[in-house]
Amino acid sequence: MAAPKKTPDRLARLYARPGFLLRRAHQISAAVFEDACRDLGLTPAQFGVLTVLQSHPGLGQSSLARALGFDKVTVLRVLRGLQARGLVARGPAQDNRRNVSVSLTPEGVSLLRAAQRPAERAYQRLMAPLDEAQRATLIDLLQLLTGELEDEARAAFVPPGA
Template sequence: MATHDLYQRPGFLLRRAHQISASIFERACTDLALTPAQYGVLRVMQDHPGIDQSSLARALAFDKVTVLRVIKGLEDRGFCQRAVSPDNRRQMAVRLTPEGAELLRQAQKPVRQAYETLLSPFDDAQREQFLGLLLLLNTQLNTEARASFVPMASGSDPA
């Protein structure tokens, strides 16, 4: 296989698109020192206060080690807190602190900016088609993933 062929493969293009997406997000949120993974964790905690760590991992398709690492970093910065779940003493429940809620409020504009920058190469119809195709790919091949994904209903507008 020629290198050019490699560059046309879906896996390569998806990985590169993820790199670009993460870079755009991190640049937009640099003043907040916020990563895409941290933002996702905070958003789920905001919509589901007291969620257990396992459910949080599934809601973002993270493995348990990754979600624990992200939570620990946010907890160290004072943006969330963990406590034994009142429903199951073997699980830890997580929730935003007021500082975490303020961080999310401050992140609204840069997150929206990152979203717009990422989709800026597309016109409105292309955006809809692109997002629809990504959703179709993720839905149809979900069972192929290493980490479980169990989407949760959201009480907030997507950013």
């Protein structure tokens, strides 16, 4: 028995699915950011880690993962890369020696400062096709979607101090 032919209609439905469009938008977002921060050798995940640590020095590794919605393996991989570059330091937490806390090094602070303009350029480039009202609507809809479906996520998102 021959396989059914794929029709343009089926492809149109696939390409209009939110999951497809969100994945594609994420790919584009990452590429735009990485292009803007190429000279700094910084990825979106690394930028996120550095930004959270700037606001919450000494944050535990698990709390850091939750603050970004990362699983523990992902945050560990990102931290190892940042630590190898001398941008973060990991050590025993003050309150519980079995936990690991993470802080920016002076080099990490400097890199994060240098990344602010390129990161903003990347944001502006990503949002350029939208007018101000569309930008606000997009953010509102993404926050609604992620907030309402948070229980479905593979990794918890819990902002520090929440």
